[in-house]
Amino acid sequence: MNRTPYRNAWSWLEFDSALLAQNRLNDRTLRRFPVYLPPQYTVEPARRFPVVYYLIGYGGWGAMKLLEEKAFEEPLWARLDRQMRSGEIEPMIVVFPDCFTRLGGAQYRDSIVTGPYARYLCEEIVPRVDVQFRTLADRSHRGLMGKSSGGYGALHLAMHHPDVFGLCCATAADSYFEMSYVGDFAKTLQVLHAAGGVVPFLENFFAGTPRHKHWHSAMSTLAYAQAYTPNLDVPVLMADLPFDLQTGEFVPDVWARWLACDPVRACAHHADALRSLDLLYLDAGISDEFGLNFGHRILADRLGKLGVSVQFEEFDGGHMGIDQRIDVSLVRITAALRQADAAASTSSS
Numbered sequence: 001m002n003r004t005p006y007r008n009a010w011s012w013l014e015f016d017s018a019l020l021a022q023n024r025l026n027d028r029t030l031r032r033f034p035v036y037l038p039p040q041y042t043v044e045p046a047r048r049f050p051v052v053y054y055l056i057g058y059g060g061w062g063a064m065k066l067l068e069e070k071a072f073e074e075p076l077w078a079r080l081d082r083q084m085r086s087g088e089i090e091p092m093i094v095v096f097p098d099c100f101t102r103l104g105g106a107q108y109r110d111s112i113v114t115g116p117y118a119r120y121l122c123e124e125i126v127p128r129v130d131v132q133f134r135t136l137a138d139r140s141h142r143g144l145m146g147k148s149s150g151g152y153g154a155l156h157l158a159m160h161h162p163d164v165f166g167l168c169c170a171t172a173a174d175s176y177f178e179m180s181y182v183g184d185f186a187k188t189l190q191v192l193h194a195a196g197g198v199v200p201f202l203e204n205f206f207a208g209t210p211r212h213k214h215w216h217s218a219m220s221t222l223a224y225a226q227a228y229t230p231n232l233d234v235p236v237l238m239a240d241l242p243f244d245l246q247t248g249e250f251v252p253d254v255w256a257r258w259l260a261c262d263p264v265r266a267c268a269h270h271a272d273a274l275r276s277l278d279l280l281y282l283d284a285g286i287s288d289e290f291g292l293n294f295g296h297r298i299l300a301d302r303l304g305k306l307g308v309s310v311q312f313e314e315f316d317g318g319h320m321g322i323d324q325r326i327d328v329s330l331v332r333i334t335a336a337l338r339q340a341d342a343a344a345s346t347s348s349s
Contacts, residue, residue, distance in 0.1 A: 009077040010034040010066060013095075013132065017124055023115030024238055025102040025226075033062045033098040035133060036077055038084045038091035048134045050092040050337055052167075052330070053121065055146030055153040058105045058220050062096025079327065089327075090334040095129055097121060099153075103223035107174075108153025109261070113230040113238045118157060122164045140278060140340055143167030145329045148292075148319065149174055155263045158277060159270035167279040167336055169329035172288055172319055175295030177262045181224070183290070187214035188221040189248050197245070198222065199236045228261045229254050264299050271306040279336035280310045283325060285317035292319065 014032040021029050040047060056065050069075050074082075083089040099108060099117050106114035108121065130137040144154035144165050151173025158168035174180055191212045195201035201218060205211065212218070225239035232238050242255040259265055267274060274280060282300055284293035293314050300312035311332065315325070 007039070007077075007081060009039075009081060010036045011133070013125075013128065015124065015128055017120055019120045019124055020115045020117075022112075023101070024113045024232070025115075027101050027115065031098040034066050034096050035129065036066060036080060036094040036096070037133070038093065039081055040084070040091045041093075041134070048136045050090060050141040050143070050333075051095060051129060051133075051135045052092055052143040052145055052333060053095045053097065053126075053165075054326075055097070055099070055108055055144065055150035057146065057148035057150045058223065059216075060105075061098040061100040063098070066094075066096045076323070076326065080330075083327065083330070088334075089330045090337050092330075092333075092337075093129070093133055093135060095125070097125055101223065101226075103226060104219055105149055105223050105227075107149055107224065107227040107261075108156055109227045111227050111230045112232060113226045118160060121157065122161045126164060139164060139166035141166075141337065143169070143279070143333050145169040145171075145326070145333070146173075147171040147322070147325065152263065156266075158280070159263075159266060159273050162273035162276045166277055167333050168277055169279070169281040169283075169332060170296075171282075171322070171325045171329065172284040172290075172292040173263065173282070173296070175263045175292060176298050177259055177264075179291040180295055181221075181258075184217035184221055185243055186248070187217035189243065189245070190214060191218035192245060198241075202236060224258075228258045264295065264302060267299065267302055267308070268306060271308060274303065274306070274308045277309075278340055279332060280308065281313075281329060281332045282310060283313040283315060283328065285319060285322060286314050287316075287318040289319045 012032055013035050016030045056062055066076055084091045099106060101114050106117045108117050110116040110118045129135060142165050144157055146154045151170035154168050154170045155173055158165055191214050192198055192201055194212055195204055222237060225241050229240040230238060231240045240254045242258050243250050282296045284296045286293055296312060300310050303310045
């Protein structure tokens with residue numbers, strides 16, 4: 001049996017967050033997650049490295065992605081080793097944070113319900129990584145990447161914290177909510193009606209009772225509501241849903257608040273931040289099951305009209321099983337880093 005030889009390719013960062021203590025879900029504040037270190041890290045002890053933060057999609061946490069092993073597939077950490085040794089990818093540190101919540105994720109946003117996850121990353125994790133590891137601790141050498149909800153998080157953080165992150169790659173990021181989310185709303189209603197409402201659905205879910213076939217649609221929709229439209233006056237869920245639970249009719253003011261969180265709409269309010277990026281790369285599969293290739297088409301079009309430099313690519317694939325796009329994003333980040341460093345070297349000489 002041929003398996004990839006093991007290398008101590010990552011370190012563990014354990015951190016007890018003061019900011020996450022604000023969450024209303026009683027989620028743990030102590031998080032432990034892996035930080036991938038390139039092969040050059042130990043053999044070049046004076047060298048400092050760029051850092052990329054990989055944000056995983058809904059329902060996951062960072063260690064799942066880095067440490068996952070599948071039959072006949074090269075683990076991500078081994079792919080990174082191989083590509084950084086060959087020079088295809090610039091040697092860099094890759095951080096895999098844990099931003100999981102009780103309902104599966106917070107979209108990397110600040111919320112009075114789930115907690116301030118954007119601030120957690122920018123104000124606690126980034127400084128801690130810069131102290132604990134040999135990083136190039138400036139925005140020009142610090143990037144974001146992710147897929148699905150992780151891609152959404154990358155865009156959101158790039159828009160709101162351009163002083164922290166200078167490079168952003170988003171694969172099949174949640175966008176154009178009218179297309180990408182609405183398909184799950186009817187499924188969510190079916191689940192909630194079968195359970196007798198939100199509260200019994202959640203009680204049954206966490207009790208381990210047999211789950212409705214559309215449980216994932218329901219859980220993700222409830223989690224997104226906690227991120228986009230939190231409301232502490234709503235029992236248990238503490239969020240407003242964008243549709244009436246009895247009839248299914250859209251609730252216009254709540255849906256408008258969801259749409260305000262959509263990168264397609266939010267980009268106009270953060271155009272200066274996006275224009276300041278050294279890299280903004282979007283990609284999505286032409287068969288994406290949530291239509292996110294169209295969401296990215298619309299987003300790329302609007303960004304272009306705002307004068308934001310954006311690279312956009314569609315590829316043959318859907319929403320699942322596209323981990324090879326991690327490599328593509330890292331190659332784009334590599335090119336941007338090398339271009340910026342070359343320009344800096346020229347200007348200083």
